Amino acid sequence: MTDKPQQFDTLQIHAGTPPDPATGARQVPIYQSTAFVFKDADHAARLFNLQEVGYIYSRLTNPTVMALANRITALEGGVGGVCCSSGHAAQIMALYPLMEPGRNIIASTRLYGGTVTQFTAVFRKFGWSCKFVDIDDEAAIRAAVDENTRAIFCEAITNPGGHITDLPMVARVANGAGVPLIVDNTSATPYLCRPFEHGASIVVHSTTKYLTGNGTVTGGCVVDSGKFDWSAHAAKFPSLTEPEPAYHGLRFAETFGPMAYTFHGIAVGLRDLGMTMNPQGAHYTLLGIETLSLRMDRHVRNAMTVARWLEADPRVGEVTYAGLESSPYFARAARLCPKGAGAIFTVQLKSGYEGCVSFVNRLKLFSHVANLGDSRSLVIHSASTTHRQLTEEQQRKAGVAPDTVRLSIGLEDTRDLIADLDQALGE
Numbered sequence: 001m002t003d004k005p006q007q008f009d010t011l012q013i014h015a016g017t018p019p020d021p022a023t024g025a026r027q028v029p030i031y032q033s034t035a036f037v038f039k040d041a042d043h044a045a046r047l048f049n050l051q052e053v054g055y056i057y058s059r060l061t062n063p064t065v066m067a068l069a070n071r072i073t074a075l076e077g078g079v080g081g082v083c084c085s086s087g088h089a090a091q092i093m094a095l096y097p098l099m100e101p102g103r104n105i106i107a108s109t110r111l112y113g114g115t116v117t118q119f120t121a122v123f124r125k126f127g128w129s130c131k132f133v134d135i136d137d138e139a140a141i142r143a144a145v146d147e148n149t150r151a152i153f154c155e156a157i158t159n160p161g162g163h164i165t166d167l168p169m170v171a172r173v174a175n176g177a178g179v180p181l182i183v184d185n186t187s188a189t190p191y192l193c194r195p196f197e198h199g200a201s202i203v204v205h206s207t208t209k210y211l212t213g214n215g216t217v218t219g220g221c222v223v224d225s226g227k228f229d230w231s232a233h234a235a236k237f238p239s240l241t242e243p244e245p246a247y248h249g250l251r252f253a254e255t256f257g258p259m260a261y262t263f264h265g266i267a268v269g270l271r272d273l274g275m276t277m278n279p280q281g282a283h284y285t286l287l288g289i290e291t292l293s294l295r296m297d298r299h300v301r302n303a304m305t306v307a308r309w310l311e312a313d314p315r316v317g318e319v320t321y322a323g324l325e326s327s328p329y330f331a332r333a334a335r336l337c338p339k340g341a342g343a344i345f346t347v348q349l350k351s352g353y354e355g356c357v358s359f360v361n362r363l364k365l366f367s368h369v370a371n372l373g374d375s376r377s378l379v380i381h382s383a384s385t386t387h388r389q390l391t392e393e394q395q396r397k398a399g400v401a402p403d404t405v406r407l408s409i410g411l412e413d414t415r416d417l418i419a420d421l422d423q424a425l426g427e
């Protein structure tokens with residue numbers, strides 16, 4: 001092994017997972033153990049004081065889960081990562097060190113439906129709030145920033161429309177406001193989009209989707225670029241810059257530098273919120289990531305073929321896939337996601353709401369499920385399911401209309417996918 005930075009295809013198999021130091025096992029063992037024996041009382045004390053990094057208890061750290069966090073961190077080009085039980089857990093974990101009652105974030109209107117609900121209903125209970133803005137409107141984002149803003153949040157490739165967010169522009173606004181840009185990179189994966197190279201400070205993932213890749217386990221991950229200077233904005237981020245009573249007055253930013261946010265995520269976030277990923281789940285996701293680039297190339301190719309076919313069909317209205325030249329996001333996709341615009345998009349059916357319902361019912365190969373990023377092709381009528389909790393106004397802003405279905409294109413042969421779509425579209 002050399003110190004030369006390795007390529008993505010190598011990292012997705014090797015990063016974070018040297019042969020097991022205890023047994024030489026080449027694949028990462030599933031460390032199905034709640035607790036880890038201390039060498040002696042002094043070792044235990046050093047671990048509890050954060051003077052030494054090691055394993056105490058699996059709510060905080062576990063070797064299998066750490067291997068996954070380290071691999072995702074390497075793929076994103078970050079300095080540290082924390083895995084948790086779901087993508088939604090990752091969002092709360094990402095914000096927890098930054099927020100306090102009375103603080104707000106600014107988020108895109110074009111988000112996963114569950115995220116809009118979390119940022120509205122859950123935030124209210126925490127005393128946090130969220131201002132939703134059109135993420136393409138630089139002036140609107142700027143205008144929404146106030147003295148209580150602590151982060152800007154968006155998706156790189158948005159759910160459900162597959163729109164591409166102008167990350168360099170949003171990062172510029174965040175930078176000017178002195179707050180981190182948090183990017184949900186679930187739909188893009190680090191293979192298609194590299195938010196840290198476009199100015200994001202933090203990336204969150206639902207590992208449930210493409211990273212695991214076959215719809216087996218839920219999980220999430222928070223990755224830090226290590227580039228946001230918490231000390232330069234000390235008054236805004238007291239959890240990271242002020243003395244922490246639970247650790248003898250230790251200041252995370254001063255003690256851990258670029259690793260402050262990650263250490264806080266583990267030593268405070270996981271310790272207190274308990275949104276822990278289990279080692280069995282981490283194992284499945286580690287297996288999935290080994291083939292991430294191969295799968296994403298095929299997802300993109302299949303999405304392109306299916307989107308082109310749909311766009312040419314007279315029964316179909318708008319197809320929002322950013323890989324199509326007709327998309328207003330085509331040029332941006334080429335710039336920010338040069339390997340492809342992902343594999344989710346929405347399709348408007350000329351047969352309207354009722355047409356969408358019968359379309360979904362007639363499909364045989366496409367599964368009607370509330371998921372995306374599976375090896376199987378999936379369909380959902382967002383307006384009656386994932387975005388059901390949203391008001392009509394929120395639905396519209398999220399890119400969800402009653403006559404629209406969302407497709408997540410899988411890894412099957414596109415001839416079979418197109419045949420299924422063709423019969424389901426009916427007359």
Ligand SMILES: *Cc1c(COP(=O)(O)O)cnc(C)c1O
Nearest residue numbers: 086087088112159186206208219
């Ligand atoms: C699924 C999803 C989430 C939520 O993740 P869970 O693992 O289901 O909690 C968040 N953001 C996006 C873009 C998603 O697709």
